[in-house]
Amino acid sequence: MISYFDWLDDYMEGKLSPQQRLDFEQATEQDEKLRHAVENYPLLKQLSASLIEDETRQMLKDLENKRLYPTIPVAYRGGSPPLYLWVC
Amino acid sequence: MKLFQAFLKINTSETSRSALISYIYNSPDLRGNINKFVLTHGGIPEDANTIFNETIVQFIKTAFGLRDYSHLTGELKPYLFGIARNLWYAEVKRRGKQNSLIQDLSVEEKLDPCPEEIFMTKERNNLLASLLSQLRSNCRAVLMHWANGFSMTEIAEKLGYQSEGMARKKKSQCLAELNDFLFQNPHIKLQLQ
Numbered sequence: 223m224i225s226y227f228d229w230l231d232d233y234m235e236g237k238l239s240p241q242q243r244l245d246f247e248q249a250t251e252q253d254e255k256l257r258h259a260v261e262n263y264p265l266l267k268q269l270s271a272s273l274i275e276d277e278t279r280q281m282l283k284d285l286e287n288k289r290l291y292p293t294i295p296v297a298y299r300g301g302s303p304p305l306y307l308w309v310c
Numbered sequence: 311m312k313l314f315q316a317f318l319k320i321n322t323s324e325t326s327r328s329a330l331i332s333y334i335y336n337s338p339d340l341r342g343n344i345n346k347f348v349l350t351h352g353g354i355p356e357d358a359n360t361i362f363n364e365t366i367v368q369f370i371k372t373a374f375g376l377r378d379y380s381h382l383t384g385e386l387k388p389y390l391f392g393i394a395r396n397l398w399y400a401e402v403k404r405r406g407k408q409n410s411l412i413q414d415l416s417v418e419e420k421l422d423p424c425p426e427e428i429f430m431t432k433e434r435n436n437l438l439a440s441l442l443s444q445l446r447s448n449c450r451a452v453l454m455h456w457a458n459g460f461s462m463t464e465i466a467e468k469l470g471y472q473s474e475g476m477a478r479k480k481k482s483q484c485l486a487e488l489n490d491f492l493f494q495n496p497h498i499k500l501q502l503q
Contacts, residue, residue, distance in 0.1 A: 228482045259489040265502065266488055269442065270457035273450050276442050278370045279435065281328055282363050285335045 224249075226256055234263050311386045317379035320370055323468065324451070327370070334366055340387050344394045352402060361401070365394040375458035434502070441498055444491050449484035456481050 226249040232238050233246050250257040259266065311333075319330040334340065341362055348358035369390060373379075442450065448469070455465045466477040492499045 225482065227486045228478070230482070230485070255486075255489060255493055258493045259485070262489070262492060262499065265499065266485060266492070267457050269438070269488065269502070270453035270485070272438060273442055273445075273454035274374045274458060275367055275371055276439055277324070277327075277450070277454070278331065278367050279439070281331045282335065282366060285332060286363075289335075 226250075226253070227259065230256075230259055230263070233260070313382040313384045313386050313389055314379045316369075316386045317373045317376060317382060320373040321376070327374075331366060331370070334369075334386075334390065337387065340390060343391055347391075347395060348398050351398060353398065357398075357401070361394050361398050364397055365390055368393050368397065375455075375460060437498065437501060441491070441502075445484065445488060448480070449487060452477065452481050453484050453488065456485075 224245075226246055229238060229242065229246050233243065238246060250260055316330055319326040344362045344365065345355070345358040348361055349355070353361070445453070451469055452465060455468065456462075460468070462474040462477045462481070465471065465481070466474050469477065471477040471480060
């Protein structure tokens with residue numbers, strides 16, 4: 223069975239053959255999710271592109287938390303590893 | 311660090327990208343210079359911090375997906391400082407426009423940030439983050455590379471898929487997943503548009 227979702231990029235970029243294009247368009251008439259993907263393709267791509275921004279913001283948030291709330295050693299017991307306490 | 315080395319780290323893997331971001335974030339000289347610049351050009355410490363973080367975000371967004379950067383032999387930090395300067399000038403200009411509107415209305419004359427706009431931007435970022443967090447991490451990686459211009463062959467290599475076809479299949483599944491979520495939550499789609 224053909225997964226027309228696999229054809230989405232090629233359809234949007236005009237790379238399908240005339241017959242494939244026709245088949246794809248018929249599929250969009252029957253499949254509302256596929257039709258939704260065609261109608262919202264630019265938004266889907268834009269959201270996907272913004273994942274790099276989201277990843278960077280998350281990394282910065284983690285670094286900010288480390289900077290603002292560093293762990294500091296509060297006790298040393300001989301040769302055992304130091305205990306740490308979150309300072310808020 | 312040279313600019314091309316930073317571009318290479320950004321495009322190699324999430325681990326090398328993370329290490330670079332940490333290096334930039336923990337550069338006291340760069341942070342100090344940006345702070346000084348913002349504070350001597352009408353900003354407050356909070357502005358300086360925002361500009362510093364936004365500089366990193368803008369830099370990563372610009373560099374991710376770029377192919378040809380071997381000719382970029384300049385230094386990283388002056389380049390980042392340039393981004394920060396432009397971001398701050400743009401922000402001052404935006405505030406200035408708001409200020410002249412306020413002056414026209416004879417309400418207030420001081421140079422104020424626009425809390426409403428900052429709030430809207432943050433709210434949008436939060437909405438985006440919550441939407442994108444619905445995706446599994448391997449989907450996030452595939453879609454992020456695809457939408458930023460990496461070929462399926464490159465995606466397969468970088469993310470460890472056995473073939474270009476496997477990467478393509480994964481991309482289709484992940485895009486369908488994102489599409490399903492938007493289809494089921496049209497209010498989120500409207501807010502983002």
